[in-house]
Amino acid sequence: MDTTxxxxxxxxxxxxxxxxxxxxxxxxxxxxIMDYSIYDAKEAGFNKVVxxxxxxxxxxxxxxxxxxxxxxxxVEYVFQELDDLPEGFKLPEGRTKPxxxxxxxxxxxxxxxxxxxxxxxDDYYGKEAFVKLHDFLVSGEDxxxxxxxxxxxxxxxxxxxxxxxxxxxxxxxxxxxxxVDIVETHNIEKKNGQAVVNNKVIDLDSIVSMNMWGLYxxxxxxxxxxxxxxxxxxxxADLKTEYLLPTIIGDLLKDKQIxxxxxxxxxxxxxxxxxxxxxxxxxxxxKLIDKGVYPNRL
Numbered sequence: 001m002d003t004t005x006x007x008x009x010x011x012x013x014x015x016x017x018x019x020x021x022x023x024x025x026x027x028x029x030x031x032x033i034m035d036y037s038i039y040d041a042k043e044a045g046f047n048k049v050v051x052x053x054x055x056x057x058x059x060x061x062x063x064x065x066x067x068x069x070x071x072x073x074x075v076e077y078v079f080q081e082l083d084d085l086p087e088g089f090k091l092p093e094g095r096t097k098p099x100x101x102x103x104x105x106x107x108x109x110x111x112x113x114x115x116x117x118x119x120x121x122d123d124y125y126g127k128e129a130f131v132k133l134h135d136f137l138v139s140g141e142d143x144x145x146x147x148x149x150x151x152x153x154x155x156x157x158x159x160x161x162x163x164x165x166x167x168x169x170x171x172x173x174x175x176x177x178x179x180v181d182i183v184e185t186h187n188i189e190k191k192n193g194q195a196v197v198n199n200k201v202i203d204l205d206s207i208v209s210m211n212m213w214g215l216y217x218x219x220x221x222x223x224x225x226x227x228x229x230x231x232x233x234x235x236x237a238d239l240k241t242e243y244l245l246p247t248i249i250g251d252l253l254k255d256k257q258i259x260x261x262x263x264x265x266x267x268x269x270x271x272x273x274x275x276x277x278x279x280x281x282x283x284x285x286x287k288l289i290d291k292g293v294y295p296n297r298l
Contacts, residue, residue, distance in 0.1 A: 001138045002114040004046060004050055004116040005116065006049075006112065006116050007037065008118065009052060010080040011098075011122070022034065022122050024278060028296055033272070035069075035298050037124065037130075038073065040130045041117070041134075043127070044133075046073075048075075048114075050075075050111060052078050078110075080107050082095060082096070086231070089228075098242065099242060100244045101243075102227060102230075102245050103227060103243050104118075105245065112220070115138070116215055117134070117137070117152075117215075123212075123270075123271040127293070129212055133212070136150040137150065146216060146221060149215050149258065149260050150261045151260050152212030152213070153262040154210050154267070155207065156208045158266075159269040160189075160195060162280065165188055167185065167187070169246040173207055177261060178261065182249060184244065188202065207262060207264065268284075
């Protein structure tokens with residue numbers, strides 16, 4: 001069965017300072033974080049990559065990664081733009097903030113017809129979650145696929161940054177590993193060996209979402225209808241609310257419309273939320289190479 005990896009790389013990356021953070025060189029031969037994700041996905045069985053980017057970074061993106069990757073795996077691009085709206089809707093005057101991850105997936109409607117996993121460009125997920133999500137997708141039932149999905153579940157203590165707060169979807173799962181609820185939680189900080197948000201301590205062993213979802217193409221139809229409802233509900237003065245996948249899935253869960261399998265990974269996350277993260281990411285990659293997880297040159 002064909003399976004696709006979708007990488008969301010349209011983010012501006014303002015907290016990373018100058019340059020496009022998704023393209024920062026991290027490996028010993030100039031590899032970027034996406035190189036390792038694509039390597040892991042291909043090893044797990046995925047055979048196509050779709051990059052969601054902005055038109056204004058296409059040339060640099062193609063030069064740094066696309067021209068290399070297309071020699072190893074099928075590559076396609078889609079563009080996430082503010083004015084890409086359903087018929088009958090127009091861009092609100094003054095809106096500059098992207099529409100969010102839900103709209104990002106909608107941009108793939110015409111190019112993704114197979115089961116897919118979606119990830120962030122600037123997060124390292126490790127091998128385990130790719131294998132589990134791929135196996136989940138290829139073993140899925142043909143009926144009701146729009147209502148069935150998998151989620152890469154990570155352990156909170158493995159996903160914190162030493163350099164500032166992070167946003168994570170704090171998850172509640174049933175004993176049979178079904179997602180019960182997900183709460184998008186902002187500014188989770190590492191303090192004195194604890195995870196803290198607004199002076200409240202969160203269990204370090206909590207399962208969290210890192211925006212790594214295994215979905216079937218039928219789910220895009222649900223997103224399409226939901227995006228129209230979302231746009232209709234916006235107040236004219238609301239220029240920042242986003243159509244976010246964790247919120248969408250959380251609402252569908254509450255209405256008992258979907259089933260989400262939580263596929264737990266023990267792998268340790270790293271990423272470049274802040275420019276100070278760059279050196280620790282380089283160090284983490286070198287450690288993985290030393291352990292034999294990756295070759296020195298991908």
